[in-house]
Amino acid sequence: MAPATATTMTKMMPEAAAVAATRKGPWTEHEDLQLVWFVRLFGERRWDFLAEVSGLNRTGKSCRLRWVNYLHPGLKRGRMTPQEERLVLELHDKWGNRWSRIARKLPGRTDNEIKNYWRTLMRKKAQGRSGSVVSSPPSSPSSASSNVSSSIDGSQLDLTATKYATGSNIPTGNSLDLSEVKGYTMDQIWNEIAASESVGDLSFEDYKDGSACIMGGPMASPLWEDCESLWRTHTEDVRMMTSMSDLVDSNCKQSIDSLEP
DNA sequence: AAGAACTTCAACCGCCAACGT
DNA sequence: GACGTTGGCGGTTGAAGTTCT
Numbered sequence: 001m002a003p004a005t006a007t008t009m010t011k012m013m014p015e016a017a018a019v020a021a022t023r024k025g026p027w028t029e030h031e032d033l034q035l036v037w038f039v040r041l042f043g044e045r046r047w048d049f050l051a052e053v054s055g056l057n058r059t060g061k062s063c064r065l066r067w068v069n070y071l072h073p074g075l076k077r078g079r080m081t082p083q084e085e086r087l088v089l090e091l092h093d094k095w096g097n098r099w100s101r102i103a104r105k106l107p108g109r110t111d112n113e114i115k116n117y118w119r120t121l122m123r124k125k126a127q128g129r130s131g132s133v134v135s136s137p138p139s140s141p142s143s144a145s146s147n148v149s150s151s152i153d154g155s156q157l158d159l160t161a162t163k164y165a166t167g168s169n170i171p172t173g174n175s176l177d178l179s180e181v182k183g184y185t186m187d188q189i190w191n192e193i194a195a196s197e198s199v200g201d202l203s204f205e206d207y208k209d210g211s212a213c214i215m216g217g218p219m220a221s222p223l224w225e226d227c228e229s230l231w232r233t234h235t236e237d238v239r240m241m242t243s244m245s246d247l248v249d250s251n252c253k254q255s256i257d258s259l260e261p
Numbered sequence: 262a263a264g265a266a267c268t269t270c271a272a273c274c275g276c277c278a279a280c281g282t
Numbered sequence: 283g284a285c286g287t288t289g290g291c292g293g294t295t296g297a298a299g300t301t302c303t
């Protein structure tokens with residue numbers, strides 16, 4: 001169900017919306033935009049509330065995960081650098097599967113990303129392909145012929161990393177494709193949001209580059225301070241914010257429309 | 262060209278700790 | 283102290299993309 005529909009449902013028949021099945025599966029670019037808007041407004045906390053008022057029909061957990069693993073402006077995209085790979089190995093040696101702890105030592109990388117990397121590495125190891133991604137290249141070129149192998153060979157790594165770095169996502173991941181299919185990237189989405197910014201004093205660029213919202217820390221937004229008291233009157237707040245979600249919804253639509261080729 | 266095999270990674274689930282009431 | 287809620291964490295799954303045959 002599209003978020004707009006969910007929003008409308010919440011307004012028209014709250015009971016039905018309440019019992020409607022929570023949406024699962026891949027996020028649409030529209031949902032992404034909507035989530036970004038609401039995180040922008042309220043900061044990275046109270047995810048259940050945020051999920052409710054945004055009309056996304058997602059769980060708070062799902063919203064948080066999407067934000068942390070994909071939408072957060074501080075995230076790096078693309079393959080890990082050899083330095084990062086080495087660090088992951090070192091830290092895993094030290095701490096074991098404490099992915100979030102390891103992730104804190106790699107700015108811009110998520111625990112999920114590191115976990116996936118490690119899992120891939122271990123699978124390759126189990127198959128006897130490469131003892132260590134960092135210490136030795138794949139034993140058999142044919143077995144690692146994929147351009148996304150774990151080899152530290154610079155040219156192979158650059159092939160994907162540079163594409164991500166330039167904002168031209170390669171179509172590999174599920175959600176990455178959602179924007180790729182449509183012909184625009186998350187960078188473009190962020191730019192569009194910045195361009196259409198009309199709420200609050202904080203520049204969206206400030207937020208995007210992390211100066212207004214440090215990764216892993218609370219959002220130091222003046223707007224948040226203003227809204228702090230609102231959290232305590234949850235029910236009324238939901239009612240008020242639900243109407244706001246309509247406004248955001250139309251803003252999101254405009255952003256998407258302006259991105260259409 | 263087509264299908265199989267492989268790889269990547271987003272997203273879900275369950276558990277648990279922290280916090281508030 | 284008991285209980286409920288929220289959010290964080292680690293494990294796992296499956297869809298989609300890529301490469302191989």
